[in-house]
Amino acid sequence: MAGVSHLWEPDAGLLRDIESMAREYRRRAEEHLKPIVSSYYPALLDGGGEYRKMIELSTKMTMVGHACTEIGGYRFDERRRRMSALFGACCFIGDSFIDDFGDEAAREYIERYELLLTKGWFDIRNDRERLFFVILTRLFGERDVLDPMLRQAIFSLFLAQKRDVDLRLDPGWLKVLRRRSRLDQLRVCARDRSGHAITVLSLFLVPGFPLRYHHLLYTAGALIMYIDDHGDCYSDLYHNRVTYMNQVKNPSATLLRAFARGTERLRKGLPEGRGREILLAFLYRYFITRIEKHRLERDRGRYSWTVYE
Amino acid sequence: MSKKPSGKGGGHGTVAQRADLGDSIAIMIQELRSRGRIDDSQPLLRIDYRKEAATAPFQFDMANARLHRTSCCAIPRGSKSALYAVWTPAPEDMEMACKRCRPVMPVEAEEDEMANGKDGGRERELATDIIFGFLSIIDQFGSVLTERGREYRSSERGKEVVKAFETLYSELTKKQKEALDITVSSLDVLVGAVRRYNEGFGTNGTNGRSAGKGTGAHKKNGNGRARG
Numbered sequence: 211m212a213g214v215s216h217l218w219e220p221d222a223g224l225l226r227d228i229e230s231m232a233r234e235y236r237r238r239a240e241e242h243l244k245p246i247v248s249s250y251y252p253a254l255l256d257g258g259g260e261y262r263k264m265i266e267l268s269t270k271m272t273m274v275g276h277a278c279t280e281i282g283g284y285r286f287d288e289r290r291r292r293m294s295a296l297f298g299a300c301c302f303i304g305d306s307f308i309d310d311f312g313d314e315a316a317r318e319y320i321e322r323y324e325l326l327l328t329k330g331w332f333d334i335r336n337d338r339e340r341l342f343f344v345i346l347t348r349l350f351g352e353r354d355v356l357d358p359m360l361r362q363a364i365f366s367l368f369l370a371q372k373r374d375v376d377l378r379l380d381p382g383w384l385k386v387l388r389r390r391s392r393l394d395q396l397r398v399c400a401r402d403r404s405g406h407a408i409t410v411l412s413l414f415l416v417p418g419f420p421l422r423y424h425h426l427l428y429t430a431g432a433l434i435m436y437i438d439d440h441g442d443c444y445s446d447l448y449h450n451r452v453t454y455m456n457q458v459k460n461p462s463a464t465l466l467r468a469f470a471r472g473t474e475r476l477r478k479g480l481p482e483g484r485g486r487e488i489l490l491a492f493l494y495r496y497f498i499t500r501i502e503k504h505r506l507e508r509d510r511g512r513y514s515w516t517v518y519e
Numbered sequence: 520m521s522k523k524p525s526g527k528g529g530g531h532g533t534v535a536q537r538a539d540l541g542d543s544i545a546i547m548i549q550e551l552r553s554r555g556r557i558d559d560s561q562p563l564l565r566i567d568y569r570k571e572a573a574t575a576p577f578q579f580d581m582a583n584a585r586l587h588r589t590s591c592c593a594i595p596r597g598s599k600s601a602l603y604a605v606w607t608p609a610p611e612d613m614e615m616a617c618k619r620c621r622p623v624m625p626v627e628a629e630e631d632e633m634a635n636g637k638d639g640g641r642e643r644e645l646a647t648d649i650i651f652g653f654l655s656i657i658d659q660f661g662s663v664l665t666e667r668g669r670e671y672r673s674s675e676r677g678k679e680v681v682k683a684f685e686t687l688y689s690e691l692t693k694k695q696k697e698a699l700d701i702t703v704s705s706l707d708v709l710v711g712a713v714r715r716y717n718e719g720f721g722t723n724g725t726n727g728r729s730a731g732k733g734t735g736a737h738k739k740n741g742n743g744r745a746r747g
């Protein structure tokens with residue numbers, strides 16, 4: 211990809227640290243999640259790689275969670291590792307209801323999850339839903355979920371998910387917009403999904419996380435989503451899933467600009483220290499691996515290539 | 520319950536046992552609701568904060584790092600979905616203040632706090648919220664609690680607990696006994712009040728209930744301190 215060589219990149223020592231941290235957090239995520247999965251939804255363990263993908267997302271959340279905790283001025287202890295792993299698993303299973311069981315299931319999940327967040331009621335109908343509910347309950351049990359900022363983050367994340375599902379299931383209104391407005395809608399939708407997600411994670415890990423750093427994490431979250439969508443570009447197109455990154459004219463250049471601008475903001479705005487280093491190194495590594503995923507998937511179409519690293 | 524945890528969840532020891540117990544209780548409450556045993560017209564837990572957020576004095580735009588007054592017309596349309604209500608910004612947050620609406624630190628709120636003796640007003644409100652929370656649980660889960668109480672009282676475990684309480688009570692000092700008696704009679708008064716209230720309305724208790732206030736509506740932004 212042209213231009214990558216001019217980007218800031220972490221030194222070799224920091225990249226090695228990130229690699230070993232990822233290995234360690236993958237092991238820890240499994241330690242926390244496997245017993246819960248075994249108890250409530252053992253079929254997931256032999257579900258053709260789905261469990262492994264869940265562990266990968268939890269590992270990713272643990273890495274980001276580590277960075278957020280240190281940026282917030284706290285030590286990333288065992289309890290915070292557990293919360294990060296639970297959050298990753300919760301996102302993974304929640305997303306599976308939206309992505310893997312058809313349009314009707316996605317619509318129904320949104321309705322039921324809205325009831326859960328507005329009234330606290332959730333009808334548990336099968337083992338997957340039971341696992342989701344238990345993981346959510348354990349995560350909510352870790353903190354005061356009625357804290358105003360955390361409540362807003364959780365509900366805003368839901369609204370962003372709902373908007374994403376609406377765009378997918380009813381793309382008609384999007385088509386009538388002018389190209390510029392359409393791209394804006396898609397960009398904001400991607401930004402909010404991951405922006406609110408990282409806000410939820412940081413508030414679980416550090417209640418009272420300083421407002422002056424929240425918007426920088428939001429930027430990091432948005433960047434993660436753009437990188438992710440670029441990696442999934444071909445598989446999304448195959449499944450008729452419209453995203454900002456598969457609609458812009460020159461996705462590679464757009465991503466490169468967003469990455470350069472975003473990481474520059476983070477470098478200037480976040481407090482100097484280990485948290486900032488971890489976050490930037492993680493983003494760099496994520497960016498490089500997803501560019502490779504994009505390249506590999508170019509010829510594979512619907513066959514998504516899962517990045518296990 | 521349709522499924523019991525194996526007890527392996529989360530490793531060994533009390534943390535895992537507590538987690539399993541928490542899972543069981545949470546699942547059981549949902550199952551009771553599915554079987555129509557709990558009045559689900561009332562919320563069990565409301566995360567949705569939109570109603571309270573609309574009344575906050577400030578809104579923080581996460582996408583553009585701007586703190587606005589809630590009524591500010593300079594909030595970009597694309598930021599509406601990235602706004603967070605803020606009640607009490609920190610002095611350093613004012614660096615991100617919108618140049619158009621110029622939000623300022625809420626001086627009046629500070630004066631009120633001083634007049635109430637630091638957080639006195641807020642603490643009283645919190646105590647009232649806790650009492651209402653307690654009443655709502657008795658109200659919502661009343662029939663289940665009564666039934667469980669009867670079963671428990673006649674069970675072996677229940678009888679053991681009663682004996683243990685009797686022993687414990689006999690060992691209390693006069694002052695401690697008085698304090699406990701006051702607490703128990705207060706509980707009696709509360710339960711009686713809820714029962715009379717429901718009987719007065721002659722329904723299963725959905726009419727005219729206080730919806731209560733959103734918990735923490737006037738809390739500081741965040742908890743301010745990390746636990747753990």
